[in-house]
Amino acid sequence: MSASPVPKRLKEARQAAKLTQERLGILAGIDEESASARMNQYERGKHEPDFLTLSRIAAVLEVPATYFYTEDNDVAELLILLHRLLPADRRKLAQYLKGESSSPAFQLEP
């Protein structure tokens, strides 16, 4: 219950993708003239992007938008992994955790 995790997550994911602030902004559809300033303001926590802007950034970085709002590091990592699972596997995992699975342990398809 504190400040937004957006700046930290943005920096993590941008660096992992080896993109500059400006290039990431341009790829996310921000005007070339303001991409550098805006992305820097987001990453330094000076201003917060709206959900649509962050969704476009997420698409470029191949992470789910919700990742940027996640404070717990384990959950943040997990969200990226889940984002790369098939929908059927995501559902299977959810069922298992809800205790509604008949199998004694969770197992993904090979």
Add this chain to the structure above:
Amino acid sequence: MSASPVPKRLKEARQAAKLTQERLGILAGIDEESASARMNQYERGKHEPDFLTLSRIAAVLEVPATYFYTEDNDVAELLILLHRLLPADRRKLAQYLKGESSSPAFQLEP
């Protein structure tokens, strides 16, 4: 990559907790005078709360703040379940999904 899922998730979680818009706002620390209007604006998607406000609402509803930003329904459910796991179990699950676990299947402690 569209409009924010905040209104929808807010309504889901508030109704599950059986709270009125105004009461939820007050419990989250919003001034009594404006709690009703603000919570309604959030739930109808007229305005978007900042992360800190949403974190306080999340605490009242016992869900993680990131839940409100999650578009995928399976992932949204999963985030609530994970939020109620012990940190050790969250980590164990993350390790399993990363393929770094030696055991053939994931298993929580009894």
Add this chain to the structure above:
DNA sequence: TTGATTTACTAAGGATTGCTTAGTATTTGC
């Protein structure tokens, strides 16, 4: 069903925050 009460909702303006512009500072590679 009617009236009272609770709950949901809304317009409008003042307050706050974000975006654009026009740069300066810092880092990188030669």
Add this chain to the structure above:
DNA sequence: GCAAATACTAAGCAATCCTTAGTAAATCAA
């Protein structure tokens, strides 16, 4: 050290949110 690339910032205009003051709709007891 110099040039180019990258990171960063202040300030004003633009957009969004919060407060106020209510109206509309739903609930429920009589």
